[in-house]
Amino acid sequence: MCGIVGYIGEKKAYPILIKGLQCLEYRGYDSAGIALISESGSLNVYKAKGKVADLKVFCEDKDVTGTAGIAHTRWATHGEPNSTNAHPHYSASGRLALIHNGIIENYLTLKEKLIARGISFKSVTDTEVLVQLIEHIMISNDITLLEAVQVALHQVIGAYAIAILDRRHPDTIVCARQSSPLVVGLGAEGDYYLASDASPIAEYTDRVVYLNDGDIAVLQLGKALKVVNIDNETQHPNVKQIDVTLGQLEKGGYPFFMLKEIFEQPACLRDCMRGRINVDADRITLSAVIDYCEKLVSARRIVIVACGTSWHAGLIGKQLIESLCRIPVEVEYASEFRYRDPVIYPDDVVIAISQSGETADTLAAIELARQAGAFVFGVCNAIGASIPRQTQTGVYIHVGPEIGVASTKAFTGQVTVLSMLALCMANERHTIPVELYKEMVRELTLIPAKMEKALKTNEQIERLAPIFTYARNCLYLGRGYNYPVALEGALKLKEISYIHAEGYPAAEMKHGPIALIDSEMPVFVIATRDRLYEKVISNIQEVRARGGRVTAIVTEGDTQIQKFADHIITLPDTLECFQPLIASIPLQLLAYHIAVCKGKDVDRPRNLAKSVTVE
Ligand code: M6R
Secondary structure: OOEEEEEEOOOOHHHHHHHHHHHHHHHOOOEEEEEEEOOOOOEEEEEEEOOHHHHHHHHOOOOOOOOEEEEEEEOOOOOOOOOOOOOOEEOOOOOEEEEEEEEEOOHHHHHHHHHHOOOOOOOOOHHHHHHHHHHHHHHHHOOOHHHHHHHHHHHOOEEEEEEEEEOOOOOEEEEEEEOOOOEEEEOOOOOEEEEOOOOOOOOOOOEEEEOOOOOEEEEEOOOOOEEEOOOOOEOOOOEEEOOOOHHHHOOOOOOOHHHHHHHOHHHHHHHHHOOOEOOOOOOEOOHHHHHOHHHHHOOOEEEEEEOHHHHHHHHHHHHHHHHHHOOOEEEEEHHHHOOOOOOOOOOEEEEEEEOOOOOHHHHHHHHHHHHOOOEEEEEEOOOOOHHHHHOOEEEEOOOOOOOOOOOOHHHHHHHHHHHHHHHHHHHHHOOOOHHHHHHHHHHHHHHHHHHHHHHOOHHHHHHHHHHHOOOOEEEEEEOOOHHHHHHHHHHHHHHHHOOEEEEEEHHHHHHOHHHHOOOOOEEEEEEOOOOOHHHHHHHHHHHHHOOOEEEEEEEOOOOOHHHOOOEEEEEOOOOHHHHHHHHHHHHHHHHHHHHHHOOOOOOOOOOOOOOOOOO
8 A cells, every 4th residue: 555645835845745754654665756846836756766765865956845745655556666656647748746545447448548649658557547637638628627636536446545736726735535545634824734644644733634435625725625526516524633642653762663562562452441441340331332232242143354463363353252252253354255255144243353444355345244234343443544434333442553564552452352342242142151251351451461571571582583583484383262373473473574484273283284394493382371281282292293493482380381392481371362462472572573683674574565455
């Protein structure tokens, strides 16, 4: 996914745009570009391959004057990452510059028509087709930019958030959204900010408008925000107050956001539970469950849809809901679900889990579920994102902005929300004894303190990490609630250290992966004390017997496993169903330190984007 920033006002636009791009770099970072209407009235576009820092260097000797501009950080979909394909793209005459997040699906058809009319293209992007189309319509019909955008968007199939500058109207930005987020910030002096999410805007204003699908907004300096749709019907923007603080967005002394976010988890989970678990710690109140109690507790089946880390949280949610509420749960990759023609009943509850709330596949899965009449419930982090707006109800995880591309605190926040949801529903359905319910709620409130203890393993893990940097493959094993933790541990390692890793249910190992084991294969086993503990010990012995090097994550006080493991990482005890909240911490730290030892850019792993807003 790409990041969009814009500014129109009295201030110098360049520093605002560069800072905004840096804030959004987590969304994509193979190239970046900026368009400014200079003091002399020219429309200057500067682009560079690489990160925003490369763009800054490129701009050092350029004219970056002007108080109107748009900027973009790109994660390539059409065309390789280079400065030609980077945004902004000029229109044929050079009068317009446009930036775009999303995909224009029918761009080839549109391009052929434009070529037939004599228009030539510099890049291979779908975005350039859009800007040429808009200008062609504007000039050939002698209409305004807004009118041309409306006509053009009638012809476009796909997803987009776009922003356009017109050299002849230096006080105006026209922008539009369809299936790709766009937020307008309302400045105090009639000035406007624009971004893909609120983080680059928070420093300047706390008044924002989240554009809706189909909205086209005209940001004109000193004039009220105008929002219409493609048929020119006036839309009524809803101004919201945001409370993202700058401190939440900065690294706070940590070398990487990922490490900061790992260490923030105890505080984040306290925030997540605050106001939901009462002071006596014996009752959970989730307003979504109160408001839609009947729908939820009478669900015939629950289907969880998600991607990546959120899907792993969903696997834990399945075990929690099935064992506590006795409702069958299926967990689906949203990307498969949407194209599988799944059976969905009107009395199904579909839970969509997403940190960003913008994942395209998850949004499509929601749409499918809604069309089939299912009740759709969201578990999201980003406030005001598309998923919370397209689900009937839901619960925010409230862990604050997650900037590191590798998800950490969102995962534990999601598992915490799913734990609270399962407990609430079980209590309503009377499927667990009241005393057990209370004991579990109390234990959940102790998790942040236990996480703090788990974080004390950081130094030990930092010392261990160099041993594993040589590895080409790693195996992560766990059973029951710890199986999704194994999957998540393996995903973290793959994402940021580029070491191949597989998560496996420990007992399944002997049905295949055991053939891989030799003395070069590090095996990480989550062997906390639970129902399957003895069985996991047998699995460890199977690995050892084949020369495998075992690092075991165990419960404090364990004296058995150290006889068989090469390394032991000790964690505080908790209920089996909450173990993932504690056991994921050393695996996050392990992935982090291995990646740092290998000199990798932990917050910006290659080929990855923070939120995948395209298919
Ligand atoms: O924003 P979402 O939770 O919907 O994102 C889903 C995945 O793209 C995401 O979890 C991805 O797998 C992360 N990079 C994992 O660290």
